[in-house]
Amino acid sequence: MGKDLNPPARVAVFGDPVAHSKSPQMHNPALEATGQGCQYIRFHIKPDDVREAFRALGPAGFIGTNVTVPHKGDAFAEVDSRTEIAERIGSVNTVLVDGDQLIGHNTDAPGMKRAIRENFAVDLSDLRIMIIGAGGGAGRAASIQCAMDRCERLVLANRTVEKVEKVKAEVAEFFDDDRLSGPADRLACIPWEPDALARELEHTDLIINATSVGMKASDPPVIPESLLQPHHLVYDMIYAPPRTRLIKAAEAVGARAANGLSMLLWQGALAFEFWFDVEPPIDKMAAGLKA
Ligand code: NAP
Numbered sequence: 001m002g003k004d005l006n007p008p009a010r011v012a013v014f015g016d017p018v019a020h021s022k023s024p025q026m027h028n029p030a031l032e033a034t035g036q037g038c039q040y041i042r043f044h045i046k047p048d049d050v051r052e053a054f055r056a057l058g059p060a061g062f063i064g065t066n067v068t069v070p071h072k073g074d075a076f077a078e079v080d081s082r083t084e085i086a087e088r089i090g091s092v093n094t095v096l097v098d099g100d101q102l103i104g105h106n107t108d109a110p111g112m113k114r115a116i117r118e119n120f121a122v123d124l125s126d127l128r129i130m131i132i133g134a135g136g137g138a139g140r141a142a143s144i145q146c147a148m149d150r151c152e153r154l155v156l157a158n159r160t161v162e163k164v165e166k167v168k169a170e171v172a173e174f175f176d177d178d179r180l181s182g183p184a185d186r187l188a189c190i191p192w193e194p195d196a197l198a199r200e201l202e203h204t205d206l207i208i209n210a211t212s213v214g215m216k217a218s219d220p221p222v223i224p225e226s227l228l229q230p231h232h233l234v235y236d237m238i239y240a241p242p243r244t245r246l247i248k249a250a251e252a253v254g255a256r257a258a259n260g261l262s263m264l265l266w267q268g269a270l271a272f273e274f275w276f277d278v279e280p281p282i283d284k285m286a287a288g289l290k291a
Contacts, residue, residue: 003060010038010061011275014045014053014075015068023066025291026268029284036276038063045071054078057097064096064275066268072106079104088148088170089141094271105274108138109145111267112237116206118266119258120233127233128153130204132192132211132222135163138237139210140170147171147187155200156189159211164189194224201227207250209236214244222246230254237263265289 003009011031013023019042027040043065045053050071055078057065067075075092076082082104086092092104113124129151133139135158144167146154154171156164168189175187190196201207201223213219215238223246228234234250237260250257268289269280 005039005041007038008061009041010036010063011040011065012043012062013040013066013068014043014050014071016044016046016070018042018044018068021068022264022289023068023268025288026265026285027272027288029288030269030272030281033281033284034276034278047071047074050074051078054095054102057095057102058100062097064094064271066271067093067095075104078102085109085145085148088144091137091141093267094274096274105271106141107267107270107274108263109141110270111265112138112142112208112235112263113145113149114266114270115258115260115262116233116235119235119262120206120256122206122233124149124151124206127151127206128155128204129206129208130155130157130197130200131208132157132197133213134158134167134189134210135160136210136212139208140167142208142210142237143167143171147174150174152205153186153203154188155204156187157192157197157200158189159192161189161191194227197223198227201229201232204232206233206235209234209238209244209246212238214238214246215240217241219245221249225249225252228253228255232256234258236260239264261289 013021024040072091079102086104086106089106094105094107096103134143134156158164209222213222232255234257236244236246239259239261247257272280
């Protein structure tokens, strides 16, 4: 498992497929800059080999690993303990080897939180947020993070509305306090339909696109473009293409917008910090990601 490399591999990403992963180009400059004396590699792990791969990490001298599709659920099951955010999301994207124990963490949603702060200089707790695609994997995780941060207001939108009804029930406890009363419910779920979106966007500061709509040039608008307003902050989790139709439409009305590259960067930076307990050299990581 990478012992014979120079420097030796001590961190990795598990995935299937994994060749497309940008994590090595982000982490290796950070490992070099902070003098860790090791490198980060990809492991293509087939579903049948997941358990053995996790169990081999410690004996092979690994500090930890990232986990990508489709193994995040398996990682959740394989670790010995988990951080609160990983526990709540039910998926693990970062594993730390601690003696003979594996600790599971999830930096995807905290990465999104940090990306919002870096892009817009505002915290989730101060925002009225709409998450479109809140019933998907990334959208549900973002919803849990926004709820844990006790955002001002959270509107969960999804094509399949049953999925966000479940998410709403999962996060309801975070809104169950005296801030509940107000002109609009602090927690709501809506279908992905123009009328419902129009009603809620009046009371929204931050719009997060967590759907895959916008990856293809032929995709429809995520929200009717006439509903975008200059005061909106728009975060599109998509980063390829870098300027989606949603981002272009937001900028056209004078709204601020950012793509998902910063989320990818910060999930990596937070994983690096979790493994090495040092401040991640974010400029080096960002440059690596763009290389
Ligand atoms: P997922 O679990 O498959 O969820 C997909 C979501 O998109 C669901 O809410 C789905 O709605 C919705 N959707 C898909 N096609 C749609 C369509 N034609 N019309 C309306 N809604 C549609 O995927 P995921 O892993 O959460 O990823 C979602 C997006 O986030 C992807 O673009 C991915 O690249 C991005 N992402 C970015 C980062 C980052 O670091 N920047 C990290 C993770 C994910 P239904 O529930 O109705 O099917």
